[in-house]
Amino acid sequence: MSVSTVKEVTKGFWEKNPVLVLALGLCPSLAVTTSVRNALGMGVSTIFVLTLSNVIIALIKGIVPSQIRIPCYIIVIATLVTIVDLVLAAYFPDISKAIGLFIKLIVVNCIILGRAEAFAAKNTAWRSLLDGIGMGIGFMIALVLIAAVREVLGANKLFGFTVFPGWRPIAVMVLAPGAFLTLGFLLGAKNLRMRT
Amino acid sequence: MKQILRYGLILLCFSGLAGVSLHGVNVLTRERIAAAQQRALTEGQRQIFPAAARFGEQKTFPVGNKTAQYFEAFDTNGVCIGYELLHTVQGYQSPITVLTAIDRRGIIAGIKILSQAETPGLGAEVEAVPASRTLWQALAGLVRRVPAQVRPAAPPLPPFQAQFAGKSLTQLRVVKQPTRDAIEAIAGATITSEAVTKAVRDAISNFFLHVAHPPTSEQSP
Amino acid sequence: MSFSVLLLVLVSTIFVNNFVFAKFLGTCPYLGVSKDSQSAMGMGLAVIFVMTMASAVSWAIYHFFLYPGKDNVLYLLLGGDPAQYDLRYLMTLAFILVIAALVQFVEMVIQKVSPALYAALGIYLPLITTNCAVLAVAILNIEGMSIFGVRVGHGYPGSLLFALANGFGGGVGFALALLLMAGIRERLALGNVPKPLQGMPIAFITAALLAIAFMGFIGMVK
Numbered sequence: 259m260s261v262s263t264v265k266e267v268t269k270g271f272w273e274k275n276p277v278l279v280l281a282l283g284l285c286p287s288l289a290v291t292t293s294v295r296n297a298l299g300m301g302v303s304t305i306f307v308l309t310l311s312n313v314i315i316a317l318i319k320g321i322v323p324s325q326i327r328i329p330c331y332i333i334v335i336a337t338l339v340t341i342v343d344l345v346l347a348a349y350f351p352d353i354s355k356a357i358g359l360f361i362k363l364i365v366v367n368c369i370i371l372g373r374a375e376a377f378a379a380k381n382t383a384w385r386s387l388l389d390g391i392g393m394g395i396g397f398m399i400a401l402v403l404i405a406a407v408r409e410v411l412g413a414n415k416l417f418g419f420t421v422f423p424g425w426r427p428i429a430v431m432v433l434a435p436g437a438f439l440t441l442g443f444l445l446g447a448k449n450l451r452m453r454t
Numbered sequence: 455m456k457q458i459l460r461y462g463l464i465l466l467c468f469s470g471l472a473g474v475s476l477h478g479v480n481v482l483t484r485e486r487i488a489a490a491q492q493r494a495l496t497e498g499q500r501q502i503f504p505a506a507a508r509f510g511e512q513k514t515f516p517v518g519n520k521t522a523q524y525f526e527a528f529d530t531n532g533v534c535i536g537y538e539l540l541h542t543v544q545g546y547q548s549p550i551t552v553l554t555a556i557d558r559r560g561i562i563a564g565i566k567i568l569s570q571a572e573t574p575g576l577g578a579e580v581e582a583v584p585a586s587r588t589l590w591q592a593l594a595g596l597v598r599r600v601p602a603q604v605r606p607a608a609p610p611l612p613p614f615q616a617q618f619a620g621k622s623l624t625q626l627r628v629v630k631q632p633t634r635d636a637i638e639a640i641a642g643a644t645i646t647s648e649a650v651t652k653a654v655r656d657a658i659s660n661f662f663l664h665v666a667h668p669p670t671s672e673q674s675p
Numbered sequence: 676m677s678f679s680v681l682l683l684v685l686v687s688t689i690f691v692n693n694f695v696f697a698k699f700l701g702t703c704p705y706l707g708v709s710k711d712s713q714s715a716m717g718m719g720l721a722v723i724f725v726m727t728m729a730s731a732v733s734w735a736i737y738h739f740f741l742y743p744g745k746d747n748v749l750y751l752l753l754g755g756d757p758a759q760y761d762l763r764y765l766m767t768l769a770f771i772l773v774i775a776a777l778v779q780f781v782e783m784v785i786q787k788v789s790p791a792l793y794a795a796l797g798i799y800l801p802l803i804t805t806n807c808a809v810l811a812v813a814i815l816n817i818e819g820m821s822i823f824g825v826r827v828g829h830g831y832p833g834s835l836l837f838a839l840a841n842g843f844g845g846g847v848g849f850a851l852a853l854l855l856m857a858g859i860r861e862r863l864a865l866g867n868v869p870k871p872l873q874g875m876p877i878a879f880i881t882a883a884l885l886a887i888a889f890m891g892f893i894g895m896v897k
Contacts, residue, residue, distance in 0.1 A: 281703075281706070281875060282703070283703075284699075284702040284703050284706065285699050285700055285701065285702045285703065285807050288699040288702060289698070289699040289700075292574040292575065293574075321464075322464065323460075323461060323464065325461065326461045326464065326465060328775070328804075329465055329468075329772065329775060330464070330465065330468050332771055332772065332775060333465075333468045333469060333472050333768065333772070334468075334472075336472070336767050336768040336771050336772070337472040337475060337476055337768060339767055340476050340479070340764060340765075340767050340768060341475075341476070341479045343767070344479050344480060344483040344487070344764065345479070345483060347483065347487045347490070348483040348486035348487045348490060349486065349490075351487075351490040351491070351494065355569065355571075359811065359814060359815070359818070362766075362767050362810070362814055363700075363807045363810060363811055363814075365767055365771050365810060366771070366804075366805050366806070366807040366809075366810050367807070368703055368805050371805060412575060413575070415585055416589050417589075417592075418583075418585055419585045419587055419588055419589040419591075419592045420584075420585040420587070420588040420589065421588065421589045422588075423588050429575060429642070430887070432574055432575030433573070433574075433575045433576065433890065434696055434697055434699065434886045434889075434890070435883040435884070435886040435887045435890065436883070437699065437883075438879045438880070438882040438883035438886055439879070439880060439883040441879050442872075442875075442876045442877070442878070442879030442880040442882075442883060443876065443880070445875050445876040445879065446869075446871045446872045446876035447871070449870075449871040449872075449873075449876065450871040469768075469772075472768060473765065473768075476764055476765060476768065477764075479764075480764040544821035544824045544825065544826050545821055546821065547692065547820055547821055548820055548821055549821060549826060649824075
């Protein structure tokens, strides 16, 4: 593997992280991050949809007229999302129960359409594949980071195990305000790091 | 005009392809989704009524103007030792489906919430299970390799649901202090706690009202 | 469905279950367009309009084409068992296409009928297609929920009325959240915010405080 190949994948992890740097896909990163388990479920689903949609869109970009490219992309994405939705309901009913609505909403996750427009429509299928995997993993990293903070502070748990025995958690961190607060401070921490 | 027709045709082709592939996935997953739901019910039935060896067919009884379901529970000799009642009520923001196991006198053997979508961190705590180990113990366990038989076979019932076991109809009221004679509400989720309790109470009282003389034992074929 | 339930749906979607603060829907446009109250107003009105329309249209699509019931068009045309026309798995695909088409259509109509309104709302309309709150409201209208102990949604009495109220209320709740946020951010721009927290981070922390305030409305349910 050449250096540029590796770079194509790893750029999404941190320096172009879709959530923490590009501020895309904020709804799911707030809504499903009540536990690390849900965050992983959402992350894997998004990686699947993003990678496949990137590849398919890079393959069909030649035959789709540019005036109707957005509806065509949306059809591709919605189809992939429905497949994930059905497969989760069949094989992982617990995860499907917990984040079901937000799986359907991957369709309007701006990361997917954003990468389709900004990358897949201009690059080869191979590079789009790498970009999709990288961006997807970056999204999952951000999700798991937020979820870990919220689950530890809000429920004193991680993967269902107690973290600090005897400590009473701050319940509001699992609720809606905790999501905004966590993301706000994470973005602040990232700004602090990037500046120095 | 010709241009618009061409665009329409391309979009139509895409939608058609999408529809066909989704139909395929739907056919492949349909039965598994139904089976997963059925399995959740059967596992719940066994978990809250361990004394029962098997369960009868699903039957219905009225609760107000709605219907609920019940199953007879049989021991190994085919004697009916109790019932399981399935009833859905409205919680704080979602329907809550509760399975209640009772013996023939109406004492609760156990309850299990089969589905709910209440607020995470508040109402959804009715399904929360406290951790059996701390993270550090678990990490240490990974290194030392805990033998398989030490791990519990099935996850324990959430404490909110476990407190229903052994209670009778008159004890099914919700209070906010720790208690043995009533149901203790989840802090910050009184409405969800009330709704679950109501599901159990309505199911039991209507069951004895409408299914007054249930069959005492099953006829062996 | 009684009038009082309809009113409760409105109260619930605007305040208690506000789309932005309680359900995190539409966060991207919420943070993107809440820098000044002028554009917040425009975006808010556009969302109210599109959400109400999308609720009506998506309900009709689901009820007459996807749901295997007595009103299914294929069943009415071809007869037989309605269950064989079950197309519910196409819901996500159908709804997002309907919303995209609807937004385009609304844009064209407004441009023709009222250039003044178009000047005010025009630039926000294309953004709405990717506002997940619109797709979410369409899906929630079908899946339904409990409102103050009453079950609403597709298959329950008055489901179309509920869909309209939910769409309109959801839009109003979104607009309210947007305006509140814009008002605060206009003042924040003048405030002395620590450097790393400037911009997005402080907007999120503000949203957290607003969300805490909105949690107070939970007490209205009893």
